[in-house]
Every structure is written in C-alpha cells, then in structure tokens.
Amino acid sequence: MLTGVRILDLSRVLAGPLCTMMLGDLGASVLKVERPDGGDETRGWGPPFDGRGESAYYLSVNRNKLGLTADLGLDADVALLRALAAEADVVVENFRAGTLERRGLGASQVRAAHPGLVWCTITGFGAGSTRPGYDFVVQAESGWMSVTGDPDAGPMKHGIALADVLAGKDAAIAILAALVAQARTGEGRQMQISLEASAEAALVNVAQNTLVSGRAPARWGNAHANLVPYQLFDAADRALVIAVGSDAQWLGCAAALGLDALAGDVTLRTNAGRVAARARVAREIAARVASRPAAEWIERLEARGVPCGVVRTVPEVLAATDASALTGMPPSVPGLIRRPPPRLGEHSALVRTQGWGAFSEGAGGVA
Numbered sequence: 499m500l501t502g503v504r505i506l507d508l509s510r511v512l513a514g515p516l517c518t519m520m521l522g523d524l525g526a527s528v529l530k531v532e533r534p535d536g537g538d539e540t541r542g543w544g545p546p547f548d549g550r551g552e553s554a555y556y557l558s559v560n561r562n563k564l565g566l567t568a569d570l571g572l573d574a575d576v577a578l579l580r581a582l583a584a585e586a587d588v589v590v591e592n593f594r595a596g597t598l599e600r601r602g603l604g605a606s607q608v609r610a611a612h613p614g615l616v617w618c619t620i621t622g623f624g625a626g627s628t629r630p631g632y633d634f635v636v637q638a639e640s641g642w643m644s645v646t647g648d649p650d651a652g653p654m655k656h657g658i659a660l661a662d663v664l665a666g667k668d669a670a671i672a673i674l675a676a677l678v679a680q681a682r683t684g685e686g687r688q689m690q691i692s693l694e695a696s697a698e699a700a701l702v703n704v705a706q707n708t709l710v711s712g713r714a715p716a717r718w719g720n721a722h723a724n725l726v727p728y729q730l731f732d733a734a735d736r737a738l739v740i741a742v743g744s745d746a747q748w749l750g751c752a753a754a755l756g757l758d759a760l761a762g763d764v765t766l767r768t769n770a771g772r773v774a775a776r777a778r779v780a781r782e783i784a785a786r787v788a789s790r791p792a793a794e795w796i797e798r799l800e801a802r803g804v805p806c807g808v809v810r811t812v813p814e815v816l817a818a819t820d821a822s823a824l825t826g827m828p829p830s831v832p833g834l835i836r837r838p839p840p841r842l843g844e845h846s847a848l849v850r851t852q853g854w855g856a857f858s859e860g861a862g863g864v865a
Contacts, residue, residue, distance in 0.1 A: 503521070506588070510592065513669065515661075520831055550841070613686055619688075623694045633659040640698050640701070668699075672689050683693075701782075707723060726775075727748075727772070738787070738806060740783070792808050822835075
C-alpha cells in the first residue's frame with residue numbers, strides 16, 4: 499500500500515521506531531539511521547538478548563528497515579543525511595530541540611528546500627519542552643497511574659509502555675493523513691506528536707466522567723467505574739473476566755451462572771441499578787464462579803452472548819500467533835514482514851553508494 503514511499507527514520511527507543519515499523523509493514527521503504535557508537539539505546543536494553551547479541555526490546559520495533567550509521571559530528575555524514583532527506587517522502591525524528599538545527603538538519607531548514615517533505619517530530623512533552631520523554635514519567639503525569647491499580651494500594655503503571663505505543667500509532671496516523679494531502683496538493687507537513695498529548699487523549703471516558711461529574715476518578719482495580727459486572731473473577735482453576743455491557747447481556751449472564759435471585763431482581767435490570775448494588779452483585783458472582791472451572795463458565799456465558807475470557811499468559815498468547823523471536827509480533831495492520839531488524843550499520847556501505855536505490859533489487863540493493 500505504501501510501496502515506493504521513502505521514510506527516513508532518525509528516531510530511536512520505542513514510539514518513533516514503532517511508527518516507522520508500522521509504515522514499513524505497510525510497504526514503505528524505511529531507512530533507520532543510528533549513531534555509530536552503540537546505535538539505538540534499546541540495543542542495550544536487556545537481557546534478554548538473542549544469539550547474535552541483539553536485545554529483544556530493539557528487535558520488537560525495528561523490522562522492515564535498512565540500517566545506516568551516521569555521525570552528526572562529521573560534515574560528510576550531515577551532507578549524506580541532508581541528501582537522503584531531500585529524496586525522502588517522510589522524516590521521523592525524536593531528537594531534543596536544537597540538536598538537528600545546529601547541524602542544518604532541522605525541519606524548517608530541510609523543508610525550506612523541499613516543501614513537499616512530511617516531517618514528524620515525536621517528543622515527550624511537546625514542542626516547548628526539553629524534558630526527555632520516558633513512558634513511565636508520562637504515565638505518571640498523564641493521570642493514568644492515579645486510576646490504575648488496586649483501590650486499596652498505591653498508583654500503578656501499565657505493564658506495557660502504552661504511552662509510547664499510542665504516540666507511535668498516533669504518529670503513523672498523522673503521517674498517513676499528511677501523505678494523502680501530499681499526494682493531492684504536492685505540499686508536505688511539519689507535525690509534532692507528543693507522548694503526553696497521546697496519553698492525555700487516551701483518558702477518553704475517564705476524563706469525561708470527571709468533566710461531567712466534577713469528581714476525580716478512583717482506582718477500580720479490575721472492575722469498571724461505569725459498568726457492573728465488568729471485572730475479574732477467580733474460577734476454580736484460573737482467573738476469568740466477565741464484561742457485561744448491556745442490560746440484555748446482564749440477563750444472559752445471570753442465567754448462565756444460575757443466579758436466579760439476581761436475575762429476578764427488578765432493581766438490577768438496569769446498569770445504574772447494578773452499579774448501585776455493585777458489592778452485592780460482585781460478591782454473589784464471585785462465590786458462584788469459584789465453584790467450577792473457567793472453561794465451563796466460558797462455554798455457558800458465550801452460549802448466552804456474554805463477553806468473557808480467561809486471563810491468558812503471554813506464552814499462551816504467543817503460542818496462538820505467528821510471532822517470531824527475530825521479527826516480533828505479526829503486523830497489527832494489513833502488512834507484510836519483508837526483512838528482519840538490521841544489525842547496527844548493516845546496510846551502511848550499500849546506502850552510502852546507492853542512496854535510496856539500496857531498496858531496489860534491480861540496482862543491486864536489498865529486496
């Protein structure tokens with residue numbers, strides 16, 4: 499879908515590389531540029547490391563790219579990057595403000611000569627901030643941690659670097675929109691995506707609850723602020739979740755679990771009534787669910803159209819996918835895995851002699 503689109507990837511760590519990997523999955527030619535002395539920081543973020551010494555973290559977001567090392571302290575390498583940017587469709591970078599500008603590689607400097615170029619800068623806290631953008635800090639300051647975790651415990655971060663992931667996906671969406679505009683008008687765009695803005699926007703209904711009620715949200719652990727029952731329960735052998743999202747699903751849930759008293763209680767026929775009786779509903783479901791294995795409950799609930807599922811481990815999830823220790827999880831978009839993540843500087847000689855032609859099999863490059 500993006501065959502022929504050239505992406506110059508000057509980003510590192512997670513959000514930027516995830517964004518460019520997604521574009522690569524969609525068919526774009528992505529050139530990852532790293533510093534010669536160690537490259538992307540995530541190359542050292544381990545263990546685990548694979549048999550070649552590559553960190554699992556780095557491998558997770560860098561497939562479908564060629565790899566070039568370049569030293570911003572060398573005039574020849576700066577000239578090379580400027581030439582590559584001149585022929586690119588998109589540049590993605592997450593340098594601190596002023597770093598590229600001091601070398602004549604800033605967005606406004608490059609785009610002045612190439613107005614059709616789409617330039618996406620990813621930051622931690624927006625264009626006016628020099629703070630480094632680390633997911634953990636953003637989760638804390640975006641309000642996420644205040645609503646995550648057990649109600650009787652302290653704030654908790656997500657187990658996934660979700661602020662980085664959301665920012666990377668937001669950047670990919672913005673770039674795709676800019677490419678559509680570029681195709682229609684010939685004009686490029688200069689865009690800013692921040693982890694902070696992506697994380698704050700992701701508050702969605704949690705933020706709206708506060709805006710409407712005027713009250714700060716609480717931590718609900720594995721329950722839901724607005725829906726009952728919508729939480730985790732322990733079956734006889736393992737944990738499962740039941741997620742009732744409508745009053746019809748509630749009747750199906752109560753019937754599947756054999757909770758006739760709850761099913762017949764008219765005060766529980768609406769979600770508002772169940773929220774008011776949260777403790778009672780949860781207590782009776784918990785006692786019932788604990789009596790039998792999870793698989794039996796899943797079968798009964800699904801037969802009634804009630805959303806539910808067991809809590810799978812990561813190995814269980816991976817066993818059901820085509821995930822690879824070299825190229826990571828399968829694409830989440832309709833894309834293809836065409837090449838593994840590059841070793842540090844793996845394609846430097848090829849790119850330095852052929853430029854973007856390194857992506858062309860007919861030119862002797864890497865298919």
